[in-house]
Amino acid sequence: MSVERATVDAVVVGAGPNGLSAAIVLARAGLRVVILEANESIGGGARTAELTLPGFLHDVCSAIHPMGLVSPFFRTLPLAEHGLVWKESPLAIAHPLDDGTVAVLEQSVDATANTLGEDGDAWRDLLGPLARHADALFDEILRPIRLVPRHPLLMARFGLSALRSASSLAKSRFNGKHARALFAGCAGHSFLPLEATASASFGLALALAGHAVGWPAASGGSVSITNALASYFRSLGGEIRTGTRVASMRELPPSRAVIFDVTPRQLAAIAGDELPRRYVNKLTKFAYGPGVFKVDWALDGPIPWTAADCHRSATVHVGGTLDEVAEHERAVWEGRVTEKPFVLVAQQSLFDSSRAPAGKHTGWAYCHVPHGSTIDMTDAIEQQIERFAPGFRERILARHTMNTAQFETHDANFIGGDIGGGANGLLQFITRPFPSLDPYATPNERIYICSSSTPPGGGVHGMCGFWAATSALKRTFR
Numbered sequence: 001m002s003v004e005r006a007t008v009d010a011v012v013v014g015a016g017p018n019g020l021s022a023a024i025v026l027a028r029a030g031l032r033v034v035i036l037e038a039n040e041s042i043g044g045g046a047r048t049a050e051l052t053l054p055g056f057l058h059d060v061c062s063a064i065h066p067m068g069l070v071s072p073f074f075r076t077l078p079l080a081e082h083g084l085v086w087k088e089s090p091l092a093i094a095h096p097l098d099d100g101t102v103a104v105l106e107q108s109v110d111a112t113a114n115t116l117g118e119d120g121d122a123w124r125d126l127l128g129p130l131a132r133h134a135d136a137l138f139d140e141i142l143r144p145i146r147l148v149p150r151h152p153l154l155m156a157r158f159g160l161s162a163l164r165s166a167s168s169l170a171k172s173r174f175n176g177k178h179a180r181a182l183f184a185g186c187a188g189h190s191f192l193p194l195e196a197t198a199s200a201s202f203g204l205a206l207a208l209a210g211h212a213v214g215w216p217a218a219s220g221g222s223v224s225i226t227n228a229l230a231s232y233f234r235s236l237g238g239e240i241r242t243g244t245r246v247a248s249m250r251e252l253p254p255s256r257a258v259i260f261d262v263t264p265r266q267l268a269a270i271a272g273d274e275l276p277r278r279y280v281n282k283l284t285k286f287a288y289g290p291g292v293f294k295v296d297w298a299l300d301g302p303i304p305w306t307a308a309d310c311h312r313s314a315t316v317h318v319g320g321t322l323d324e325v326a327e328h329e330r331a332v333w334e335g336r337v338t339e340k341p342f343v344l345v346a347q348q349s350l351f352d353s354s355r356a357p358a359g360k361h362t363g364w365a366y367c368h369v370p371h372g373s374t375i376d377m378t379d380a381i382e383q384q385i386e387r388f389a390p391g392f393r394e395r396i397l398a399r400h401t402m403n404t405a406q407f408e409t410h411d412a413n414f415i416g417g418d419i420g421g422g423a424n425g426l427l428q429f430i431t432r433p434f435p436s437l438d439p440y441a442t443p444n445e446r447i448y449i450c451s452s453s454t455p456p457g458g459g460v461h462g463m464c465g466f467w468a469a470t471s472a473l474k475r476t477f478r
Contacts, residue, residue, distance in 0.1 A: 014261025016044020021465030048221025291417020421452030
């Protein structure tokens with residue numbers, strides 16, 4: 001589809017949550033903005049589809065959204081007025097163990113601590129002071145790094161633990177298997193070995209989000225977040241054109257600024273002719289992380305977990321002990337997988353009846369695999385769930401799987417199946433895509449990047465788009 005030659009103030013390439021957020025910031029500033037989306041549907045990693053059987057709604061990528069509620073930018077938007085309804089579960093996380101018990105994350109720090117026995121006080125000491133200032137902390141960490149933070153004492157307290165490895169922090173703080181497993185499951189979202197420096201930061205941030213706002217899902221699917229952002233953007237006069245793939249700058253309409261919701265490799269391919277060679281070389285050296293293998297199920301009933309508390313949470317971390325979780329995540333970075341992967345499970349239909357026909361349910365799960373791997377992890381994932389929910393396979397009506405190559409086909413930003421926008425090694429994570437005073441700006445005053453390959457990284461929070469558009473307002477539109 002060719003782009004008609006219409007002059008606008010700004011063009012946003014890509015209609016994922018970050019692209020939509022950037023467009024909203026610009027439109028709220030009174031600018032004429034058009035979004036160009038390559039696919040026929042918008043949303044990027046926040047789309048929902050009937051992947052298995054009619055009437056079963058599955059989130060194609062992202063499913064549970066604590067960062068959507070803690071996002072300082074999303075909090076300024078009237079998304080509820082545009083149809084977004086959050087569905088909460090009584091527990092943020094459940095993490096079952098082989099003895100039939102389960103570690104749980106309640107929204108209250110004290111309530112969580114009360115379930116952890118001998119580690120209760122240690123959980124309070126670690127998470128309590130941070131949870132009391134959660135808004136200020138997320139305001140600090142969901143932005144580009146600042147040499148002088150607004151809350152230096154708070155950030156110092158966070159940093160003392162966050163810069164450690166998840167394994168060392170958990171083992172030094174906790175003695176029991178429940179607290180260690182609970183923290184390991186949160187840290188496992190990092191796509192890092194749990195022995196990696198700063199892998200603890202992910203465990204802390206996600207546990208804190210659970211204490212601050214819970215781990216909600218969007219009613220009707222993650223696409224509801226996308227639709228609310230798009231509806232608000234259109235109410236500001238913005239335009240979205242789907243089926244419009246951009247391969248070069250020559251295909252764009254005249255504008256003063258272009259903000260790309262793409263990864264560095266794609267930016268180099270599209271805009272390389274208008275950027276200095278040295279900058280393009282840096283883009284091409286950007287490192288991508290492990291991929292994912294995902295399974296969606298149409299189920300004849302809820303997952304039959306042995307531990308009752310697993311039925312009280314939309315998110316279940318399946319992987320056993322801290323050491324077992326760490327073993328799989330380490331293997332992935334070494335280019336291999338294990339027979340017992342760490343599996344992230346979502347069961348949204350327990351709390352959102354719109355997801356499946358009456359009496360039926362959906363299941364959503366993925367595990368990490370090496371970058372670009374097309375190994376089929378279906379059996380390993382289902383065996384892990386069966387381990388803690390005997391009879392699970394008997395309830396499967398249909399399944400749908402996606403490997404890393406299929407994820408990249410679904411969304412070109414998921415290079416090698418990397419759904420997080422790039423490897424989360426310490427230096428690249430805090431300075432992504434590479435060290436710069438303004439990570440969203442390029443040497444070309446017209447060109448910006450706003451994907452999760454920029455700070456603060458992956459997640460449906462819109463902050464990458466917000467900061468990129470803020471940069472464009474200051475530098476290009478002044």
